Amino acid sequence: MKVKRIVANIETQSIKEAKHFYGEILGLDQMMDLGFIATYGSHENMATQINFLSEGGSGTPVPDLSIEVDDLDVALARIKEAGIPIEYGPTEEPWGVRRFFVKDPFGKLVNILIHL
Secondary structure: OOOOOOOOOOOOOOHHHHHHHHHHHOOOEEEEEOOOOEEEEOOOOOOOOOOOOOOOOOOOOOOOEEEEOOOHHHHHHHHHHOOOOEEEEEEEOOOOEEEEEEEOOOOOEEEEEEEO
């Protein structure tokens, strides 16, 4: 048996906010919308990974989600344009990533990063 996919599920009564944050700001594609569930992702082949953390690194809290992007400066600009407060960073970490944290509309701490 092989694991084919891992999906993060976030409970909300406002799926419209998910479209704004994950679709419009972060640029994910809407893969499905059945009214009670909307799925955002990428048509690119993405890696499957689960992290187990005792802390978020550099003394930060453990983020609920980590999203790797191809251009951190564009992601940061979109977050700032949307008026979303930065919770941490942006900073270059000693383990080879540049990242910042924000909270999504549902209060989830999101680590947005690029590998250097």
